[in-house]
Amino acid sequence: MNYKQFRHCGLDVALTMLSGKWKPIILYHLFHQEQIRFTDLWRIIPKVAKKVLLDHLKQMEAHGLIIRTEKNTFPPEVYYQISEKGRAMGPALTALELWANEYAADEVKDLQDDKKKKYLIRKESLS
Amino acid sequence: MNYKQFRHCGLDVALTMLSGKWKPIILYHLFHQEQIRFTDLWRIIPKVAKKVLLDHLKQMEAHGLIIRTEKNTFPPEVYYQISEKGRAMGPALTALELWANEYAADEVKDLQDDKKKKYLIRKESLS
DNA sequence: TGAGCAGGTTACTAAAAGGTGAACTTCGGG
DNA sequence: CCCGAAGTTCACCTTTTAGTAACCTGCTCA
Numbered sequence: 001m002n003y004k005q006f007r008h009c010g011l012d013v014a015l016t017m018l019s020g021k022w023k024p025i026i027l028y029h030l031f032h033q034e035q036i037r038f039t040d041l042w043r044i045i046p047k048v049a050k051k052v053l054l055d056h057l058k059q060m061e062a063h064g065l066i067i068r069t070e071k072n073t074f075p076p077e078v079y080y081q082i083s084e085k086g087r088a089m090g091p092a093l094t095a096l097e098l099w100a101n102e103y104a105a106d107e108v109k110d111l112q113d114d115k116k117k118k119y120l121i122r123k124e125s126l127s
Numbered sequence: 128m129n130y131k132q133f134r135h136c137g138l139d140v141a142l143t144m145l146s147g148k149w150k151p152i153i154l155y156h157l158f159h160q161e162q163i164r165f166t167d168l169w170r171i172i173p174k175v176a177k178k179v180l181l182d183h184l185k186q187m188e189a190h191g192l193i194i195r196t197e198k199n200t201f202p203p204e205v206y207y208q209i210s211e212k213g214r215a216m217g218p219a220l221t222a223l224e225l226w227a228n229e230y231a232a233d234e235v236k237d238l239q240d241d242k243k244k245k246y247l248i249r250k251e252s253l254s
Numbered sequence: 255t256g257a258g259c260a261g262g263t264t265a266c267t268a269a270a271a272g273g274t275g276a277a278c279t280t281c282g283g284g
Numbered sequence: 285c286c287c288g289a290a291g292t293t294c295a296c297c298t299t300t301t302a303g304t305a306a307c308c309t310g311c312t313c314a
Binding site for chain 2: 008009010011012013014015017018019023024025027028063064085088089091092093095096097098099100101102103104107108
Binding site for chain 1: 273
């Protein structure tokens with residue numbers, strides 16, 4: 001295998017753009033849904049504070065990973081979708097995902113259980 | 128392209144293991160050097176505090192990404208090297224790197240300039 | 255005997271990230 | 285003509301992560 005291309009600067013940049021507690025799950029939804037409204041995203045993701053979700057979305061928009069579109073209807077509708085730049089990251093993310101499932105299955109399972117628990121808590125608190 | 132495999136839990140796990148200000152550059156060196164002594168690593172990486180470097184190495188060891196070997200010679204020699212699990216992450220990291228170079232070239236250049244500056248500062252303060 | 259070296263720890267501080275709850279805006283509907 | 289809705293902002297707080305500096309160990313060598 002050849003790691004001549006693997007230089008830490010680019011890796012730093014990519015990881016910086018991915019750093020943030022909720023970015024993986026945000027990306028997950030945006031990769032699967034064309035576009036999604038702010039409030040829907042907020043309701044789907046368990047336990048994020050509105051403000052924090054917004055912070056993350058702003059950062060990602062600033063990095064060019066996602067696109068924000070605002071319709072001036074009332075009440076306002078704001079849609080988020082993945083950009084070309086963001087979508088281009090897909091294969092790399094899939095590679096990480098596969099690595100985790102193959103080499104860190106235990107940790108993945110732990111995290112899943114953990115999230116399931118949190119999700120149940122959140123579900124209770126809704127309707 | 129098919130993102131059926133791309134589930135945020137595994138991605139979370141992988142990114143958690145990669146999260147840390149100095150992990151990309153640590154990985155960079157370990158990927159290229161078979162094994163490296165603690166102090167050498169510390170001298171090579173500009174501006175890390177010893178403690179922080181140690182923290183990162185401990186985390187990475189705990190995650191199974193790297194292997195620590197201690198020779199009880201005098202003065203002590205401690206070598207760090209990438210593990211199989213860590214090396215298996217290589218292709219995914221390369222993919223991120225390539226993405227950054229293609230889609231975020233500006234940010235990569237900024238970071239490189241920035242690091243070069245810091246590196247010069249550090250070089251002055253040595254020898 | 256005591257300076258020096260490699261690796262590591264401790265105690266502390268500073269900065270970044272994440273979180274909470276309330277309030278603002280701008281409109282349409284009752 | 286006040287209420288509620290979606291998206292956003294504000295003021296404030298807690299937790300996590302990074303950084304500094306001093307000190308410890310166990311040995312060597314001058």
